[in-house]
Amino acid sequence: MTEAQTQPQKTNKEKRQELERFLSVPENHEATQRRLLSKINKNGTIPQRNPELGPCWLWTGATTGHKPQYGKLHISAIKQQPRAHVVAYLLKHGVTPEDKTDIDHLCGNTLCVNHNHLEAVTHHENMLRVRKGWKKPPIDEASRTTRFFDAVAHEIRKSSILEIQEKTGLSHPTVSKNRAAVRSDPFIGPLVIETEKQLEQATADHEQHARAVAAWKADPVPQLERRAKHLNQESQQLPSSDR
Numbered sequence: 660m661t662e663a664q665t666q667p668q669k670t671n672k673e674k675r676q677e678l679e680r681f682l683s684v685p686e687n688h689e690a691t692q693r694r695l696l697s698k699i700n701k702n703g704t705i706p707q708r709n710p711e712l713g714p715c716w717l718w719t720g721a722t723t724g725h726k727p728q729y730g731k732l733h734i735s736a737i738k739q740q741p742r743a744h745v746v747a748y749l750l751k752h753g754v755t756p757e758d759k760t761d762i763d764h765l766c767g768n769t770l771c772v773n774h775n776h777l778e779a780v781t782h783h784e785n786m787l788r789v790r791k792g793w794k795k796p797p798i799d800e801a802s803r804t805t806r807f808f809d810a811v812a813h814e815i816r817k818s819s820i821l822e823i824q825e826k827t828g829l830s831h832p833t834v835s836k837n838r839a840a841v842r843s844d845p846f847i848g849p850l851v852i853e854t855e856k857q858l859e860q861a862t863a864d865h866e867q868h869a870r871a872v873a874a875w876k877a878d879p880v881p882q883l884e885r886r887a888k889h890l891n892q893e894s895q896q897l898p899s900s901d902r
């Protein structure tokens with residue numbers, strides 16, 4: 660790790676080319692594919708925007724942590740942690756087409772690594788899509804609840820255990836347990852913003868999200884308690900094999 664710090668910073672393009680070269684070696688390709696497949700749940704949701712694409716393949720490995728979350732795969736040979744969906748795209752297509760630097764999700768689910776749901780686009784096109792679609796989770800009651808907690812989770816992730824202890828007055832084990840649960844946060848679902856009404860709802864959600872962050876900052880105790888309760892309910896709903 661310290662070794663990497665002494666080397667000159669590579670550009671994103673150089674890193675991508677390095678990754679492409681690494682994956683072009685048959686043994687690397689095969690080994691990486693095997694690793695990727697071991698961290699995929701192929702029974703994801705059918706994207707509401709493009710249902711003909713079939714179900715999402717949900718990444719179950721490590722994620723970038725911040726929102727929107729992306730899967731990441733550590734490749735020690737090239738000292739990189741590329742996004743899992745980029746690896747999935749390259750395993751299928753070999754290289755990124757010239758100028759199309761961004762690998763976009765046609766399903767809107769950033770944790771999806773189904774190569775049929777991925778498209779290489781220019782950064783400009785990707786940004787246009789972000790503006791059009793907001794890349795937000797689905798608008799339903801469950802996701803609103805999840806997003807509220809995501810806001811709190813985001814703040815918790817940024818804070819150390821000591822900082823949270825200072826804020827909440829809770830014990831070290833309690834904070835540690837909550838924080839660990841928050842870190843293994845569930846994924847963001849596909850987006851479904853297609854009408855004016857849904858856009859309005861997304862705006863309202865965005866404001867609710869901001870309020871949740873402000874509430875946590877003002878008085879974290881009730882937020883953390885609600886979060887813990889929510890996670891407990893969620894874990895009870897999961898089949899035991901998932902844990």
Ligand SMILES: [Zn+2]
Nearest residue numbers: 715766771776
């Ligand atoms: Zn997908």
